């Protein structure tokens with residue numbers, strides 16, 4: 001009965017606590033002071049475990065502190081099954097340990113001890129532990145489970161923790177040798193050094209445009225892979241067409257013609273120069289050269305040189321007297337043979353005049369070709385100029401009344417004199433001091449006896465003053481053979497029956 005009263009009071013207090021906890025605490029304290037004052041007067045029984053004895057309606061009773069109950073507060077309340085309305089526990093509605101097992105009563109609040117199932121914690125195992133708290137999903141969204149979690153991976157990732165990157169690269173993903181770099185549900189291509197660009201390295205980088213056309217002098221650029229080729233216009237060469245090919249070196253113009261290089265832009269726009277320099281420079285017509293030919297030559301390279309040696313009318317050489325001719329530029333040169341002069345060798349040099357009438361001692365000068373002759377020189381003189389007095393007979397070398405004729409054997413470098421003796425009959429030899437074997441005048445003969453029968457040589461020397469005579473005459477059946485003189489020359493004359501002279 002007593003305990004019932006206590007419970008009623010406590011129930012009343014607990015209701016107040018729920019509504020207004022601070023007030024309830026105050027109430028509880030003042031009530032305790034009241035009770036202890038009353039107990040100090042007379043209160044039995046002896047309350048254990050911190051229970052307080054109070055007198056209610058004249059009856060003493062223990063006011064136990066939790067979790068104890070009973071008359072002397074020695075019974076422990078089983079809070080695994082006891083409702084605790086003040087903290088919302090009602091085993092009739094839900095177990096004390098929501099996701100666990102209640103191990104029993106403990107002395108401190110909340111007076112029960114829950115052993116939680118894996119994945120739960122909290123005093124009543126009411127908390128499903130957040131297994132995602134440690135962010136186990138590296139590349140995905142975490143879903144908390146009971147003592148577990150699942151990861152829902154971002155695109156491109158896989159694995160329990162979404163840590164495995166799905167290789168998005170596939171064969172042929174990057175073209176032209178580009179390096180595929182796996183990404184987050186994607187791939188990228190590293191096109192560097194391939195000469196291509198674009199997402200898949202499919203776009204050939206225009207090397208002709210980076211940074212500008214590399215082909216100089218009008219060359220056409222052809223894009224390659226990491227490269228380009230220049231198609232140079234004629235007259236230019238080199239990888240970039242920067243080499244202006246030398247067209248005037250060495251000078252292609254003959255006869256020292258002036259060479260104008262068509263690639264020399266400074267020459268253009270000059271009305272006094274021939275085509276194309278009178279116009280505007282054009283790269284596509286910059287190959288080659290133009291020759292300014294000296295007078296007398298023509299042609300692209302001044303190699304045409306008309307032969308000025310020929311008379312256009314007769315087509316014969318303009319150089320007279322068989323002289324040779326050298327063609328020049330609008331000119332010709334005659335190379336005269338000795339004795340001729342003048343531009344066309346037409347002048348026969350009068351050597352008599354040229355040498356100042358060289359003939360002396362009354363001789364007359366006669367002009368010859370490249371020479372002269374002195375005619376009418378008296379017997380006393382000789383030499384080219386009739387200037388040498390002949391002294392060969394001065395010493396009277398001819399004997400026996402022979403006639404002496406002086407001779408000039410050699411004029412230069414110093415005169416060499418000689419003589420010729422014309423012997424009287426009966427004499428011979430250079431000085432006419434040798435007897436002849438015989439001499440004839442008119443019709444006479446000479447015979448010699450030979451005593452030998454062996455082969456012998458018969459040598460006969462003779463001299464005659466006759467212009468015509470027969471020295472030997474042999475007659476035979478086929479004709480005559482005559483050896484003799486004819487016009488002062490020794491001749492062999494053959495006469496036969498039908499013709500007089502062979």
Ligand SMILES: *[C@@H]1O[C@H](CO)[C@@H](O)[C@H](O)[C@H]1NC(C)=O
Nearest residue numbers: 094095097098099100117146
């Ligand atoms: C955890 O407790 C709740 C509420 O009592 C219950 O619905 C659920 O089934 C429990 N889970 C397990 C794994 O016991």
Ligand SMILES: *[C@@H]1O[C@H](CO)[C@@H](O)[C@H](O)[C@H]1NC(C)=O
Nearest residue numbers: 103105106107108113114115
């Ligand atoms: C709850 O029970 C466990 C296991 O028996 C024990 O280790 C723990 O100390 C208890 N808790 C309290 C508050 O008594």
Ligand SMILES: *[C@@H]1O[C@H](CO)[C@@H](O)[C@H](O)[C@H]1NC(C)=O
Nearest residue numbers: 120121122123127128129130
């Ligand atoms: C449950 O446990 C986690 C760590 O294991 C802790 O951070 C959390 O505060 C606990 N929750 C409760 C209600 O005890």
Ligand SMILES: *[C@@H]1O[C@H](CO)[C@@H](O)[C@H](O)[C@H]1NC(C)=O
Nearest residue numbers: 145146147148149150151160
């Ligand atoms: C946690 O979940 C995974 C699947 O998500 C499962 O394979 C694994 O066995 C679970 N672990 C536990 C302890 O239940």
Ligand SMILES: *[C@@H]1O[C@H](CO)[C@@H](O)[C@H](O)[C@H]1NC(C)=O
Nearest residue numbers: 139154155156157183184185
């Ligand atoms: C992957 O993509 C998602 C969005 O789709 C992004 O939130 C995440 O940070 C990316 N991860 C990496 C490693 O780029």
Ligand SMILES: *[C@@H]1O[C@H](CO)[C@@H](O)[C@H](O)[C@H]1NC(C)=O
Nearest residue numbers: 179181189190191192193194
């Ligand atoms: C691309 O490739 C080049 C060489 O092939 C390398 O030097 C560079 O670091 C790479 N870039 C990236 C972003 O991988």
Ligand SMILES: *[C@@H]1O[C@H](CO)[C@@H](O)[C@H](O)[C@H]1NC(C)=O
Nearest residue numbers: 213214215238239240241242
């Ligand atoms: C061609 O031009 C490129 C770029 O303009 C340059 O790097 C290179 O040295 C040039 N080559 C020659 C042979 O001039």
Ligand SMILES: *[C@@H]1O[C@H](CO)[C@@H](O)[C@H](O)[C@H]1NC(C)=O
Nearest residue numbers: 224225226227228229230239
């Ligand atoms: C670029 O092309 C030229 C011919 O056009 C060639 O001679 C050269 O070797 C090429 N260079 C490279 C790096 O391929």
Ligand SMILES: *[C@@H]1O[C@H](CO)[C@@H](O)[C@H](O)[C@H]1NC(C)=O
Nearest residue numbers: 251253254255256257258294
């Ligand atoms: C060309 O001219 C130079 C100097 O003007 C000269 O030395 C050379 O002999 C000339 N050559 C010819 C073939 O005329």
Ligand SMILES: *[C@@H]1O[C@H](CO)[C@@H](O)[C@H](O)[C@H]1NC(C)=O
Nearest residue numbers: 424425426439440441442465
């Ligand atoms: C030859 O004889 C004749 C007379 O018979 C004579 O007159 C003449 O002088 C002679 N001639 C010579 C060269 O002796």
Ligand SMILES: CC(=O)N[C@H]1CO[C@H](CO)[C@@H](O)[C@@H]1O
Nearest residue numbers: 399400401402424425426427
């Ligand atoms: C050697 C000789 O016959 N001498 C003669 C030369 O001629 C003269 C006369 O003309 C004679 O008297 C010589 O006897």
Ligand SMILES: CC(=O)N[C@H]1CO[C@H](CO)[C@@H](O)[C@@H]1O
Nearest residue numbers: 438445446447448449450451
């Ligand atoms: C000139 C001379 O001596 N004549 C002689 C040649 O020989 C014959 C006969 O042997 C003589 O009779 C000649 O006198």
Ligand SMILES: [Ca+2]
Nearest residue numbers: 244245247263
């Ligand atoms: Ca050139």
Ligand SMILES: [Ca+2]
Nearest residue numbers: 306308328330
């Ligand atoms: Ca000429």
Ligand SMILES: [Ca+2]
Nearest residue numbers: 349368369370
């Ligand atoms: Ca002459």
